[in-house]
Amino acid sequence: MKIKIILIISLVLLGVLVIYWQSKDSSKLVFCDVGQGDAMLIREGNWEMLLDVGGDDGKVMRCLERHVPFWDKTIELVIISHWDKDHCGGLIKLSRYYKINDLLANRLPGGEYEQYSYSKVLNVGDVVQVGKVRFDVISSSIENVNDGGEENDSSLVGILYYRDNKILMMGDAGAEVEQKLVWRGMLKQIQHDGGIDILKVSHHGSGTSTSDDLINMVRPKIAVVSVGRNSYGHPSMEVINRLENFGVEVKRTDKSGDVMVN
Amino acid sequence: MGIGIMLLIYKFLDKDSLIGVIERSLPYREAGVLKGMVWGDKSGFDKDFYNKLKDSGLVHLMVASGTNVTLLASGGIGMLAGWWNRRWVIVMVLVCLWAYAGIVGWEPPMIRALLLISIFYWGQLLGRKYDLIRSLGVTVAIMVVIDPGMIVSVSFWLSLAAFVGVVTADFARQNMRIGKGVTLLWQASWSTIWISLWVTPILGLVFGRISLVAPISNVAVFWLVETICLVGGLGSVLGVLIPMLGRVILMGIYPLVGYLVWVVEGFGGWKWAAIDFEFNWLMLVGWYLVLGYWLIVGNRHACSVRGNNFAGNRHACSLGGNAYMRSVQFGDMRSVRNKKNEN
Numbered sequence: 007m008k009i010k011i012i013l014i015i016s017l018v019l020l021g022v023l024v025i026y027w028q029s030k031d032s033s034k035l036v037f038c039d040v041g042q043g044d045a046m047l048i049r050e051g052n053w054e055m056l057l058d059v060g061g062d063d064g065k066v067m068r069c070l071e072r073h074v075p076f077w078d079k080t081i082e083l084v085i086i087s088h089w090d091k092d093h094c095g096g097l098i099k100l101s102r103y104y105k106i107n108d109l110l111a112n113r114l115p116g117g118e119y120e121q122y123s124y125s126k127v128l129n130v131g132d133v134v135q136v137g138k139v140r141f142d143v144i145s146s147s148i149e150n151v152n153d154g155g156e157e158n159d160s161s162l163v164g165i166l167y168y169r170d171n172k173i174l175m176m177g178d179a180g181a182e183v184e185q186k187l188v189w190r191g192m193l194k195q196i197q198h199d200g201g202i203d204i205l206k207v208s209h210h211g212s213g214t215s216t217s218d219d220l221i222n223m224v225r226p227k228i229a230v231v232s233v234g235r236n237s238y239g240h241p242s243m244e245v246i247n248r249l250e251n252f253g254v255e256v257k258r259t260d261k262s263g264d265v266m267v268n
Numbered sequence: 269m270g271i272g273i274m275l276l277i278y279k280f281l282d283k284d285s286l287i288g289v290i291e292r293s294l295p296y297r298e299a300g301v302l303k304g305m306v307w308g309d310k311s312g313f314d315k316d317f318y319n320k321l322k323d324s325g326l327v328h329l330m331v332a333s334g335t336n337v338t339l340l341a342s343g344g345i346g347m348l349a350g351w352w353n354r355r356w357v358i359v360m361v362l363v364c365l366w367a368y369a370g371i372v373g374w375e376p377p378m379i380r381a382l383l384l385i386s387i388f389y390w391g392q393l394l395g396r397k398y399d400l401i402r403s404l405g406v407t408v409a410i411m412v413v414i415d416p417g418m419i420v421s422v423s424f425w426l427s428l429a430a431f432v433g434v435v436t437a438d439f440a441r442q443n444m445r446i447g448k449g450v451t452l453l454w455q456a457s458w459s460t461i462w463i464s465l466w467v468t469p470i471l472g473l474v475f476g477r478i479s480l481v482a483p484i485s486n487v488a489v490f491w492l493v494e495t496i497c498l499v500g501g502l503g504s505v506l507g508v509l510i511p512m513l514g515r516v517i518l519m520g521i522y523p524l525v526g527y528l529v530w531v532v533e534g535f536g537g538w539k540w541a542a543i544d545f546e547f548n549w550l551m552l553v554g555w556y557l558v559l560g561y562w563l564i565v566g567n568r569h570a571c572s573v574r575g576n577n578f579a580g581n582r583h584a585c586s587l588g589g590n591a592y593m594r595s596v597q598f599g600d601m602r603s604v605r606n607k608k609n610e611n
Contacts, residue, residue: 010491014524021523064314067296076295076522103291103299 037265038069041234043092055083062095086111087177088161112162140167144192176208184220201225211241221252231258289507293518298525304330306500320536325482337381338431343494381427433463460490469555472547485535
């Protein structure tokens with residue numbers, strides 16, 4: 007009995023050390039390894055934001071487990087780029103395990119995600135700013151769906167400013183959206199400022215997106231491909247080569263696991 | 269009044285609310301393990317983790333199973349009997365366990381395990397002299413009469429094997445000759461090894477797969493099962509009524525559950541340790557004959573060589589016919605000592 011008590015107390019003390027260790031590393035931006043899906047986490051102390059939440063297999067929960075202290079059960083802000091299962095499927099589990107303070111999305115959901123119709127809709131030109139994090143919406147569903155685009159093209163596309171990083175979040179937007187962004191001058195300011203730091207490659211590296219024009223205009227230093235095992239041939243080697251030809255460092259979640267940005 | 273309040277509380281304790289308290293208190297994987305162990309909910313296991321559970325030989329802990337209930341019953345009664353009247357403790361623990369079965373959703377394996385435990389402890393409540401083998405035989409017979417289908421139920425035999433393992437672990441340990449240096453470690457791990465020895469052949473016969481590291485992984489975590497189940501159950505029940513209190517209690521056992529997850533991840537990663545091995549009926553019978561021999565004949569021999577360890581009474585070395593021995597079986601050493609002083 008004595009041994010048991012000693013062992014239990016030792017484990018509890020070890021737990022306290024883990025808590026201390028977890029609370030030390032309090033600022034981070036992580037492209038979560040959620041398999042074939044998207045999820046990006048920003049943590050600033052006790053404040054967390056997720057941009058997409060991956061599929062319904064709960065992998066985003068594992069990412070939170072790794073990067074958020076276990077006692078913090080509130081996600082302050084969740085943004086859903088579009089209502090495809092590999093981007094929003096994790097919401098059901100997420101909302102069971104965590105309290106979500108604010109939910110923003112490209113449009114109001116229907117079907118199995120109807121319970122999240124309390125979400126607020128973001129439109130082109132909207133700016134979400136919380137502390138050191140700013141998200142400028144440059145493309146959204148209303149515009150693209152009305153133009154006869156596909157569901158993927160209804161993705162929220164935006165520029166995320168976090169600390170010294172400029173990150174272009176492409177969702178699943180296809181070549182047509184990219185062309186509109188390029189030709190309508192939505193990325194002119196980015197080009198003028200010397201490009202972006204990180205490109206979250208659209209649609210898991212699909213060959214139908216990440217065109218030469220886009221790469222040339224935004225000139226990313228790093229490209230992150232959020233991808234897992236799939237039957238679609240993602241990521242397309244054509245896209246990877248295209249990025250590498252521009253001297254962009256390509257990071258893949260299927261190879262490296264969570265991709266962390268300092 | 270008290271009973272009225274208890275019934276009212278029970279009415280509001282549905283499985284979803286209880287599980288919800290755990291989910292909102294612990295990280296995903298730890299919450300999944302605790303939900304499985306305490307409330308039999310498997311929704312927190314992804315395929316990868318479930319395979320690791322199987323390969324590490326710990327999957328049997330992740331359901332509100334006969335093994336967990338048996339450990340809770342014997343541990344709870346053993347612990348509380350030191351402070352209160354043993355009969356009342358047995359009644360109280362059995363009532364709590366049946367209420368627990370109701371919350372979990374009257375799962376057949378749990379009902380079987382509880383029937384087994386209830387009939388067995390009922391014999392103790394009657395206060396008559398009996399022996400372990402006879403009472404187990406009567407228990408099994410009653411259960412088979414209640415539901416003849418149990419005779420072909422794997423979970424029934426698993427529950428029975430685990431139960432026999434739990435209640436005979438102390439007997440079996442007396443037969444071991446061990447050096448002083450390893451005594452404490454041996455005592456801590458013996459029950460687990462003994463229970464594993466009883467359960468393994470059934471798992472081998474049914475699933476055709478045996479984990480070579482199961483004895484080690486079980487020793488590494490078994491001592492925590494009782495504490496995790498008790499505190500986890502208490503935390504989630506209180507959490508339905510006072511959410512913050514439940515959270516604090518559950519966070520308190522986070523390191524223990526985290527350690528359990530760590531063991532599963534570690535041992536489950538050793539793919540070579542899970543081998544396909546099919547027990548046949550002959551091997552099964554042979555295995556249990558050896559265990560039975562160890563328990564009965566070996567025990568008599570140990571008594572004749574070493575004399576009586578506990579009660580200063582020759583009968584105490586046999587498997588039956590003695591009130592002291594019954595207490596020893598369930599870990600109630602304090603009552604044994606009291607009896608000894610009375611003598």
